Amino acid sequence: MKKALKIVGIVLACLVGFVLLFLAAASLAEYRPAAEEPVVLAGKGESAPTVGQSLTVLSWNMGYGGLSETADFFMDGGTGVRTQDKAQVQKNTQAVADLIRSVDPDVAFLQEIDRNSTRSWHIDELTAVQAANPAYQAAFAQNFRVLFMPYPWPPMGHIDSGVATLTRFDAESARRIQLPCPFTWPVRTMNLKRCLLVERIPVEGSDRELVLVNLHLEAYDDGEGKLAQTNMLAELMQAEAEKGNYVIAGGDFNQSFSSVDTSMYPLRGGGLWECGELDADAFGSGWQFLMDTTHPTCRSLDRAYDRSDPDFQFYMIDGFIVSENLAVESLETLDLDFVNSDHNPVRLTVTLR
Numbered sequence: 301m302k303k304a305l306k307i308v309g310i311v312l313a314c315l316v317g318f319v320l321l322f323l324a325a326a327s328l329a330e331y332r333p334a335a336e337e338p339v340v341l342a343g344k345g346e347s348a349p350t351v352g353q354s355l356t357v358l359s360w361n362m363g364y365g366g367l368s369e370t371a372d373f374f375m376d377g378g379t380g381v382r383t384q385d386k387a388q389v390q391k392n393t394q395a396v397a398d399l400i401r402s403v404d405p406d407v408a409f410l411q412e413i414d415r416n417s418t419r420s421w422h423i424d425e426l427t428a429v430q431a432a433n434p435a436y437q438a439a440f441a442q443n444f445r446v447l448f449m450p451y452p453w454p455p456m457g458h459i460d461s462g463v464a465t466l467t468r469f470d471a472e473s474a475r476r477i478q479l480p481c482p483f484t485w486p487v488r489t490m491n492l493k494r495c496l497l498v499e500r501i502p503v504e505g506s507d508r509e510l511v512l513v514n515l516h517l518e519a520y521d522d523g524e525g526k527l528a529q530t531n532m533l534a535e536l537m538q539a540e541a542e543k544g545n546y547v548i549a550g551g552d553f554n555q556s557f558s559s560v561d562t563s564m565y566p567l568r569g570g571g572l573w574e575c576g577e578l579d580a581d582a583f584g585s586g587w588q589f590l591m592d593t594t595h596p597t598c599r600s601l602d603r604a605y606d607r608s609d610p611d612f613q614f615y616m617i618d619g620f621i622v623s624e625n626l627a628v629e630s631l632e633t634l635d636l637d638f639v640n641s642d643h644n645p646v647r648l649t650v651t652l653r
Contacts, residue, residue, distance in 0.1 A: 360645035377602030397432035418457030436466035482525030513549035591619035
């Protein structure tokens with residue numbers, strides 16, 4: 301009995317030691333971006349925007365090429381981790397590149413784009429998308445970098461992911477602005493460090509700038525993180541609008557807008573992930589909150605997509621916020637039926653007043 305207890309004690313001590321060692325390593329390797337960092341601009345745009353010009357902006361959370369119609373995800377009630385084989389990830393990534401080429405936008409905001417992650421077979425998705433669309437200048441801001449995530453099983457492994465903006469214009473600068481992180485140690489060490497990717501583009505013939513803000517706000521917090529990040533976004537946009545700049549913020553808000561009726565996509569409960577609600581009044585006057593509810597922009601990942609289920613959970617969480625000096629010409633959720641991603645892309649056309 302004493303010998304058995306001793307063996308159990310040694311095993312437990314080894315386990316505790318391993319956990320402590322892992323936490324120490326995770327803490328040392330934790331991604332700690334600065335409050336603001338310059339972002340490299342790759343490639344060269346073709347032109348500069350002008351007053352009176354019509355611009356098309358496309359936004360798509362591409363689900364790192366791994367969340368297509370057959371996927372579920374463990375954080376949303378499913379069980380999947382690496383949900384697609386390499387060929388399918390390549391196919392999904394190519395679909396993103398093909399859509400950009402087809403829509404031919406002036407600006408493309410992409411979220412959840414991987415550069416070197418286990419979950420997407422270490423495919424550099426940004427390079428693949430940019431290679432298929434060489435006329436665009438590209439900027440990438442990392443928001444998820446983990447040396448090795450050991451859970452669930454099989455483990456998620458290495459993660460290198462972020463948001464990317466492609467534009468036909470020559471940006472004067474691009475910067476990564478760190479958003480508040482709602483998580484504490486040790487959860488924080490392996491969580492996203494969400495950010496804003498802000499590009500500044502001079503408007504020809506004026507002293508104004510076109511300010512592009514690509515974002516992917518908090519998803520799995522208790523609501524305080526979303527609020528803090530939204531408030532920071534509002535402050536930045538208000539400061540730019542006061543300068544007379546043209547401001548377009550777009551992406552995956554993980555929230556519906558309070559000023560947009562999304563009752564056609566009710567939250568069905570049952571333990572499924574629930575989105576937040578962004579308070580449009582917190583931004584003050586002079587802003588346009590844009591979501592096209594004709595089609596949902598996101599689907600639940602508690603299971604593979606079931607087109608035959610009338611009660612399948614959908615969300616409206618992708619859209620744009622634009623300043624009042626931009627005239628909205630059209631807004632459309634492109635119904636791709638979630639074949640290549642758990643999100644549908646959204647296309648916006650505006651004119652610089």
